[in-house]
Amino acid sequence: MARETDRTANQALGPEGHPQKIMGRMAQFLNTSLVAAALVALVVIFGVTAPSFFSSTNVPTIFDSVAVIAVLSVGQAFVIITAGIDLSQGSVVALAGVIGASIMAAHGVFVGAILMVVIGALVGLFNGVLVAYTRVPAFIVTLGSLSMAAGAALLYTGGEPIYNLPSSLVNFGNGAFLYGLLPYIIIISIVAAIVGQIVLGRTRFGRSVYAIGSNRKAALLSGVRVPRVTVLVYVISGFLSGLGALMLTAYVNTADPGAGTNFELDAIAAVVIGGGSLFGGQGSVWSAALGALLLSVLANGTQLLGVSSYAQTLILGIVVIGAVFIDSFRKRSAV
Amino acid sequence: MIGVDKVSVRFGHTLALKNVTLHIAPGTIHALAGENGSGKSTLLKVLGGVVLPTEGTVIMDGKPIVLKSVREAIERGIGLVFQELSLFPHLSGFANIGIGKEPHRGGFINNRELQRSIEEVIQRVDFPQVDLTRPVGSLSIAEQQMVEILKCLFRSPSVILFDEPTASLTRRESSALIRTMKQLRDTGYTIAFVSHHLDEVFELADWVSVLRDGELVLSSAVSNTDQDQLLQAMLGKPLTDFYPSRHGAPSSHVGLRLKRVAAERLEPVDLDVYEGEVLGIAGTVGSGANILADVMAGWKLALRGTISVGEREVRMHGPADALRAGIGYVPEDRRDEALFPGLSVSTNGTLPLVSKSKSPLVRRGGILRKLEEQRSAGELVKQLRVRPLSTTTAVDNLSGGNQQKVVMGRWLLRDVPCLILNNPTKGIDVGAKHDVYEHVMALADSGHTIVFVSTYNAELLGVADRIAVMFKGKLLGPFMRAELDEERLLRLTMTGSTDSVGDPLSFEGGHYGT
Numbered sequence: 001m002a003r004e005t006d007r008t009a010n011q012a013l014g015p016e017g018h019p020q021k022i023m024g025r026m027a028q029f030l031n032t033s034l035v036a037a038a039l040v041a042l043v044v045i046f047g048v049t050a051p052s053f054f055s056s057t058n059v060p061t062i063f064d065s066v067a068v069i070a071v072l073s074v075g076q077a078f079v080i081i082t083a084g085i086d087l088s089q090g091s092v093v094a095l096a097g098v099i100g101a102s103i104m105a106a107h108g109v110f111v112g113a114i115l116m117v118v119i120g121a122l123v124g125l126f127n128g129v130l131v132a133y134t135r136v137p138a139f140i141v142t143l144g145s146l147s148m149a150a151g152a153a154l155l156y157t158g159g160e161p162i163y164n165l166p167s168s169l170v171n172f173g174n175g176a177f178l179y180g181l182l183p184y185i186i187i188i189s190i191v192a193a194i195v196g197q198i199v200l201g202r203t204r205f206g207r208s209v210y211a212i213g214s215n216r217k218a219a220l221l222s223g224v225r226v227p228r229v230t231v232l233v234y235v236i237s238g239f240l241s242g243l244g245a246l247m248l249t250a251y252v253n254t255a256d257p258g259a260g261t262n263f264e265l266d267a268i269a270a271v272v273i274g275g276g277s278l279f280g281g282q283g284s285v286w287s288a289a290l291g292a293l294l295l296s297v298l299a300n301g302t303q304l305l306g307v308s309s310y311a312q313t314l315i316l317g318i319v320v321i322g323a324v325f326i327d328s329f330r331k332r333s334a335v
Numbered sequence: 336m337i338g339v340d341k342v343s344v345r346f347g348h349t350l351a352l353k354n355v356t357l358h359i360a361p362g363t364i365h366a367l368a369g370e371n372g373s374g375k376s377t378l379l380k381v382l383g384g385v386v387l388p389t390e391g392t393v394i395m396d397g398k399p400i401v402l403k404s405v406r407e408a409i410e411r412g413i414g415l416v417f418q419e420l421s422l423f424p425h426l427s428g429f430a431n432i433g434i435g436k437e438p439h440r441g442g443f444i445n446n447r448e449l450q451r452s453i454e455e456v457i458q459r460v461d462f463p464q465v466d467l468t469r470p471v472g473s474l475s476i477a478e479q480q481m482v483e484i485l486k487c488l489f490r491s492p493s494v495i496l497f498d499e500p501t502a503s504l505t506r507r508e509s510s511a512l513i514r515t516m517k518q519l520r521d522t523g524y525t526i527a528f529v530s531h532h533l534d535e536v537f538e539l540a541d542w543v544s545v546l547r548d549g550e551l552v553l554s555s556a557v558s559n560t561d562q563d564q565l566l567q568a569m570l571g572k573p574l575t576d577f578y579p580s581r582h583g584a585p586s587s588h589v590g591l592r593l594k595r596v597a598a599e600r601l602e603p604v605d606l607d608v609y610e611g612e613v614l615g616i617a618g619t620v621g622s623g624a625n626i627l628a629d630v631m632a633g634w635k636l637a638l639r640g641t642i643s644v645g646e647r648e649v650r651m652h653g654p655a656d657a658l659r660a661g662i663g664y665v666p667e668d669r670r671d672e673a674l675f676p677g678l679s680v681s682t683n684g685t686l687p688l689v690s691k692s693k694s695p696l697v698r699r700g701g702i703l704r705k706l707e708e709q710r711s712a713g714e715l716v717k718q719l720r721v722r723p724l725s726t727t728t729a730v731d732n733l734s735g736g737n738q739q740k741v742v743m744g745r746w747l748l749r750d751v752p753c754l755i756l757n758n759p760t761k762g763i764d765v766g767a768k769h770d771v772y773e774h775v776m777a778l779a780d781s782g783h784t785i786v787f788v789s790t791y792n793a794e795l796l797g798v799a800d801r802i803a804v805m806f807k808g809k810l811l812g813p814f815m816r817a818e819l820d821e822e823r824l825l826r827l828t829m830t831g832s833t834d835s836v837g838d839p840l841s842f843e844g845g846h847y848g849t
Contacts, residue, residue, distance in 0.1 A: 203702055204689055210682070218674060219686075221654045221673065222686040223749075225655070281676065
């Protein structure tokens with residue numbers, strides 16, 4: 001995307017800039033791929049120091065552990081770029097999961113799956129309408145719906161997990177391509193990230209998302225349909241949370257009303273590591289997904305090296321703050 | 336006694352004050368007058384410790400003093416009441432007044448003692464009633480200003496400086512404030528204030544000093560001078576040919592029509608602006624010109640009246656409706672209302688066109704035509720001479736003038752028949768100003784309807800075909816450009832008196848021949 005923008009700008013502006021083109025491209029590549037570079041570095045380090053890192057059992061483990069968070073981080077990226085936040089993602093995963101799973105035995109996997117994403121989208125609609133049309137801040141709205149969705153999931157199940165899910169779902173959740181290296185569910189994450197990045201980077205809607213986050217007043221004066229775009233952003237986040245519920249249910253073979261706790265925090269961390277700003281107007285879906293992968297690789301690698309899970313949690317915190325700290329020094333290419 | 340001795344202030348390459356010597360007699364009210372940019376506010380800031388003079392000194396009680404900060408000025412008994420109020424909206428009046436000065440015991444604020452000492456101040460100067468128990472955010476602007484003045488008095492100053500104290504007040508509120516200021520003088524305070532209204536100078540001040548281009552050009556007892564003398568002293572250099580010339584002329588078709596449009600602090604306005612016309616709207620800060628511009632752009636909603644573009648009435652519920660009807664807006668506050676910081680020049684320039692329905696930059700399904708977008712942005716950058724000549728750089732990297740060109744260029748890409756410009760040359764350099772004027776002229780020549788709101792009279796006389804004047808929420812005129820000169824326009828904006836130009840209705844409200 002960046003490359004094309006660069007080329008066409010030079011076309012439009014005539015001959016100038018041609019010698020700087022290569023330098024510009026390199027600078028842009030380095031800027032957008034700091035996360036990717038850090039990710040590669042981590043993979044190399046763990047590959048060398050932890051012999052089992054590249055084993056055929058560990059690689060799918062990493063993918064499985066990142067799949068749901070990556071999908072959530074795509075939705076979270078949309079919300080955060082508008083300068084909002086969605087804290088309800090984790091409990092939407094729980095609520096959509098238990099309701100959808102509970103009807104799968106009677107009505108089939110497909111109907112249950114549809115129900116999950118519909119429930120996710122509905123909670124997103126609730127969040128979005130409140131954020132767009134009232135003066136209640138997004139933080140409070142989604143904090144409230146976090147609690148509401150979590151409570152609803154517990155009420156619906158009486159606190160009991162739902163077992164005995166159809167075998168087709170379980171087979172999907174644990175199947176994989178490429179001799180078991182590439183789980184099916186990570187394919188969903190990759191598709192979500194690609195589609196999300198296209199929508200954000202190449203559509204009018206995506207442009208409006210950046211504009212609202214950068215300056216809401218100016219967006220209004222430029223004719224952007226601010227309330228409508230805001231609602232839609234939360235619907236996307238809710239929809240993807242519902243999709244995450246489906247992936248998680250299929251993978252763990254259970255729908256637990258307590259599932260998904262703190263998932264939203266991991267998703268927010270992934271967006272921020274990917275260069276997203278909580279003040280809005282900055283970030284990308286693709287690098288948010290990479291941020292999620294980075295967190296997952298870090299957790300996995302440190303575990304293989306025998307770091308205790310308590311210390312891991314501590315390290316993750318340092319990485320999040322450190323990423324934003326480093327990010328504050330570099331100049332990002334503008335959208 | 337307070338004053339300045341041979342004070343010069345340099346901001347970058349410009350001298351805001353040149354060798355000014357001025358003494359303010361104790362127990363008097365001293366007015367500082369002058370055009371925008373004359374240095375009157377800078378002088379006030381030097382006295383208040385906000386600006387440190389490059390050369391010269393502040394004099395207090397015959398001795399030179401150095402004021403490095405507002406805090407030092409307060410400690411020496413100099414209080415400053417800013418135009419922008421510096422209150423905490425969620426705290427009560429009492430809490431705001433006492434802030435940082437609360438009587439306390441063992442770290443706990445003694446609220447009863449605080450209230451008592453504030454009420455003592457109020458009684459001493461016979462201050463008007465303000466409910467100090469309420470959060471100041473819920474008070475009117477005039478009441479908030481009273482709180483601000485009390486906050487200043489609570490720090491027991493001997494000198495109080497006011498920066499355009501009546502700028503955001505209604506007429507009635509202004510006269511109440513003027514009464515209060517006189518009471519303060521009569522209780523022994525020394526007062527200096529900056530004003531945009533000459534009638535206030537005559538009503539309130541004992542002594543008046545006029546600045547022009549940073550120099551003190553007149554200082555006199557108010558009783559020894561008159562409006563004409565002050566206006567002459569205030570007028571700057573003669574008009575140069577800084578302004579580009581028009582090639583076209585206004586048509587007889589109405590492009591934008593306001594019928595009895597009224598809003599808060601805006602008395603009903605009837606106004607026709609013609610296609611191909613640049614209509615200037617003059618007015619000092621707080622005159623309501625800003626409000627009128629915001630109302631025309633749908634940014635503020637009118638309480639009554641109708642706005643029409645061409646023959647069609649606009650159902651105005653917000654800026655989106657104005658835009659759909661063909662009214663583009665260049666707001667006064669670039670940073671806050673116009674720019675998208677962190678986003679590229681291209682995105683900043685093309686967004687209004689991108690968000691248009693049936694936009695040439697958007698394919699079916701909402702997919703952007705990136706090539707077209709870059710071409711449009713490149714066109715904008717070229718036509719308006721934006722520097723640097725890049726569309727991909729973040730708009731933050733541009734100078735103010737170039738940022739403004741990007742904002743104006745939006746309405747070049749999304750062609751709107753009507754354009755409202757609110758102080759478009761504020762805070763930009765001379766070269767960029769010239770480019771803005773040229774662009775405005777070119778738009779008018781090609782038949783656009785332009786409303787050009789400005790606090791800077793000289794530029795209105797340079798670019799406008801007709802000029803209307805906002806004075807205390809009322810629209811005067813419009814007057815034909817030929818009817819006006821700098822002195823007449825200045826008199827209109829500062830006194831609201833139409834004597835020198837005759838009744839605007841006498842030449843049919845400034846109509847062009849039909």
